[in-house]
Amino acid sequence: GGGKGHGGGQNDTITFKGGPKGAYAGDPDTEKGWTMQTVPAEFALNEDERYTGKVSFYSKLKGYGFIEMVDQGIVPDNRLFVHWKNITSEDRYPFLQKDLQVTFGIMKQPEQPGRATLRAKAVTLPDGRSINLQEVLDAEEKVFIGGQGARYSGKLRFFNPRVGYGFISLAPGTVLEGYGPGTDRPLPEELRVERSEINAAGHQPISMTDLNVEFGIWKTSKDELKAYNVTLPGSLPMTLPNLENRQSVNTQLYRGEVNMWSWKSGWGFIKADPSMVFPPDVRAALTKQAQEAKERAAERGREGSDEELFYIRRDDLAPGTKVEKGLQVMFKIYVDDKGVGATDVQAI
Numbered sequence: 143g144g145g146k147g148h149g150g151g152q153n154d155t156i157t158f159k160g161g162p163k164g165a166y167a168g169d170p171d172t173e174k175g176w177t178m179q180t181v182p183a184e185f186a187l188n189e190d191e192r193y194t195g196k197v198s199f200y201s202k203l204k205g206y207g208f209i210e211m212v213d214q215g216i217v218p219d220n221r222l223f224v225h226w227k228n229i230t231s232e233d234r235y236p237f238l239q240k241d242l243q244v245t246f247g248i249m250k251q252p253e254q255p256g257r258a259t260l261r262a263k264a265v266t267l268p269d270g271r272s273i274n275l276q277e278v279l280d281a282e283e284k285v286f287i288g289g290q291g292a293r294y295s296g297k298l299r300f301f302n303p304r305v306g307y308g309f310i311s312l313a314p315g316t317v318l319e320g321y322g323p324g325t326d327r328p329l330p331e332e333l334r335v336e337r338s339e340i341n342a343a344g345h346q347p348i349s350m351t352d353l354n355v356e357f358g359i360w361k362t363s364k365d366e367l368k369a370y371n372v373t374l375p376g377s378l379p380m381t382l383p384n385l386e387n388r389q390s391v392n393t394q395l396y397r398g399e400v401n402m403w404s405w406k407s408g409w410g411f412i413k414a415d416p417s418m419v420f421p422p423d424v425r426a427a428l429t430k431q432a433q434e435a436k437e438r439a440a441e442r443g444r445e446g447s448d449e450e451l452f453y454i455r456r457d458d459l460a461p462g463t464k465v466e467k468g469l470q471v472m473f474k475i476y477v478d479d480k481g482v483g484a485t486d487v488q489a490i
Contacts, residue, residue: 179218180257187248187260189462194245194268195222200238202338207238209246209262217260222248224262227346233276234341234371234379243268249462264461280360280370287318287359287367294318298353298372299332303346306337310355310369318359321367333359335369343379345457350380382457386478390485391424393474397490400469401451408456410465412473412484413449424475424482428452431481452484460488 193213198221200207205226214220224246229236238244246262253259267273281290288294294316301308309332322329335357340347356377358370378384396418403410414420420428428450436446452475459465465487473484 178223178259180253180259181218181250183250183252183256183258185250185258185260187250189247189249192245192247194243195262197224197238197240197242197244200224200240202237205235205237209244209265217248222246222260222262224265227344228261228263229265229344230272231344232272232274233344235276235338236273236344237275238265238273239275242273244273245270284360284370286370287320287361290358290370292358293356293377294359295354295356295375296333298335298350298355300352301335301340301347301350303337303349308335308340308350309333310335310357310372318367330367333357333367333369335372339368339370339372341371341373341379343381345381347380348382348385350385353380353385355380382455383476383478386480388476388478388483391421391475391477395472395474395486396420396484397470397472398452398484400454400465400467400471401449403454403465403467403469405466410454410467411451412454412471412487413451420475424477427477427482434481452482453480454484454487458483458485458487460486463488465489 193211193216195209195211195213198208198210207224209222209224211217211220211222224238226236228246228249229238244262244265245268246265249261249263250258251261265273277290284290286292295313296310296316297313299309299311311332312330316329318329321327337347339357342348354375355372356375357372359367360370361367372380374380374384382388396414398412398414398418401411401413432448432450436448439446452473454465454473463471465471470490471487472490473487476483476485
């Protein structure tokens with residue numbers, strides 16, 4: 143028990159000093175370990191309330207940090223963990239800066255049976271505006287070829303999210319000021335691109351190969367050229383919907399049940415309620431999708447299913463929706479290069 147908002151029960155802690163997967167980085171100045179409290183799963187919390195605080199630590203490289211809360215007694219130690227995915231931002235890779243004043247909600251994240259961690263959600267500036275820091279900082283810190291707004295074309299040979307980088311081949315005929323014929327610096331055949339320069343509209347970039355792209359170019363302190371703010375042609379963010387040519391079918395909500403859900407991988411399937419009526423092209427795409435899935439299973443020596451299911455990803459869940467097998471849901475539908483999927487999924 144205790145202060146305002148506490149739900150009772152003893153608090154455990156998770157303390158890391160960086161390194162292994164899932165660790166929370168230590169403060170680079172003090173080398174002190176940062177602690178994220180766990181609380182009982184029934185911890186009393188108003189998830190609709192907004193709070194204020196100041197960023198006490200944030201690692202842009204690792205994508206998380208901590209916020210010191212102005213309101214005391216709401217959470218243990220008055221400190222809250224924040225992950226980049228919970229920052230409201232138009233930056234291609236959202237991040238925070240130390241001492242930045244912010245406003246946020248609080249959410250519970252299940253960690254183990256009967257326990258949860260508390261995290262900041264929907265983090266904004268105090269006036270509710272999104273936190274857009276990247277372009278301004280880039281202008282101050284980076285040296286650009288042709289200027290920050292210059293755009294070039296090329297082909298993304300690959301991007302591997304596991305290692306956090308990839309390479310882009312410049313389009314034939316590319317001209318770079320100060321490089322190539324008539325200069326003492328050869329035109330590079332390809333440019334390295336880091337994870338932070340893949341513009342996925344605030345989402346985690348996926349593995350990609352052999353894609354036409356647009357990008358800027360910046361020069362490191364060692365005179366190495368790298369790709370900047372990489373997008374699809376036409377400045378389209380490299381999101382999964384754009385990569386797979388997603389098209390919304392309509393604005394209607396349909397009813398169904400979660401047939402399978404992998405919490406770890408963040409995807410699953412919905413089986414529509416038998417009473418639902420879908421457009422003919424959607425029905426045909428569902429049948430084709432089910433048939434192709436059955437054929438792939440047969441190729442692996444497994445018995446496939448004829449069930450016509452809608453694919454769902456974590457990014458397609460409505461805010462606050464917690465999915466599990468058997469959950470009754472409402473959802474909208476879309477078609478893309480791979481078949482038919484569900485989006486805006488919400489529990490009934």
